[in-house]
Amino acid sequence: MESGGLRQAYGGVLAELDAGEFGAAPAGQLSAEQIVAHLVANDELMIQATEALLAGSPYAYYDLDDMHRPQLDALVAEQGGMRGLTALLHGTSERLCALVDQLGLNAETPVATCLREGPDLDIDEPLPWSRTLNLHAKVHLPKHQAQLHALRTNP
Numbered sequence: 001m002e003s004g005g006l007r008q009a010y011g012g013v014l015a016e017l018d019a020g021e022f023g024a025a026p027a028g029q030l031s032a033e034q035i036v037a038h039l040v041a042n043d044e045l046m047i048q049a050t051e052a053l054l055a056g057s058p059y060a061y062y063d064l065d066d067m068h069r070p071q072l073d074a075l076v077a078e079q080g081g082m083r084g085l086t087a088l089l090h091g092t093s094e095r096l097c098a099l100v101d102q103l104g105l106n107a108e109t110p111v112a113t114c115l116r117e118g119p120d121l122d123i124d125e126p127l128p129w130s131r132t133l134n135l136h137a138k139v140h141l142p143k144h145q146a147q148l149h150a151l152r153t154n155p
Contacts, residue, residue, distance in 0.1 A: 001100055001101075001103045001104070001107035001130050001133070002100070002101060003096075003097035003098070003100040003101050005134070005137045005138070006096070006097055006100060006133060006136065006137045007093075007097050008137070009136075009137040009138070009141035009142065009145075010089075010093040010097070010141060012141065012142065012145045013039065013089070013141055013144060013145045013148065014086070014089065014090065014093070016145050016148040016149055016152070017036065017082070017086045017089075017148065018086075019152065019154075020152045020153060020154040021152065021153045021154060022082070022148070022151045022152055022153065023151055023152070023153045024151075025151060029147070030069075030072070030147070031151070032082065032148055032151045033076040033081060033082055033085060034069065034072045034073070034076065035144050035147055035148055035151075036082065036085040036086060036089055036148075037072040037073075037075040037076050037079075037085055038072055038144070039089055039092075039093075039141075039144060040075065040085060040088050040089050040092050041068075041071070041072070041075065042136075042140075043089070043092035043093060043095070043096050044092060045061060046061065046096050046132075046133075046136065047092065047095055047096050047099060049061045049111055049129065050096065050099040050100060050103065050129070051099060053103065053106045053107075053109050053111070053129055054099065054102060054103065054106060058111075059111055059112075061111050061112070061113050061114070061132060100133060103129070103130075106129070107128065107129050107130035107133070108128045108129070108130055109128065109129055110126035110127065110128055110129075111126060111127060111128075111129045111132060112125075112126050113125065113126065113127045113132050115132070115135060115140075117135075117139050117140060117143060118143075120139075121135070121139055123135075
């Protein structure tokens with residue numbers, strides 16, 4: 001498995017972050033900083049799952065979407081806001097992509113996966129890790145890129 005599509009999806013998110021300032025989120029929605037913190041935390045989970053696959057160990061993956069807001073806020077504060085979060089996302093996304101490039105046939109290993117992306121995507125079953133990575137690149141990252149774009153003050 002190669003990371004080309006994943007790198008492209010991250011490129012879209014990072015370009016959105018580089019493009020401008022962000023306004024306040026509507027009530028009940030994640031702020032721009034919380035979105036980036038969520039992506040960083042999610043990257044860490046995906047890195048752990050990918051490393052486990054490379055080591056031949058079983059692993060379960062659970063997306064953190066719309067959960068653990070206090071932990072997202074703590075990560076925002078720890079990184080000093082958007083600039084620190086963006087730098088961290090550059091690093092986590094690169095680490096994940098580098099690991100994905102090493103997967104080879106391990107990418108087809110089933111991993112217990114729990115993903116919820118609104119009403120269109122609700123998965124709670126083992127999936128080949130390549131499928132989960134593909135959903136991350138084609139559904140998860142574009143969703144958050146669109147959210148970031150909607151929060152920009154200079155779209």
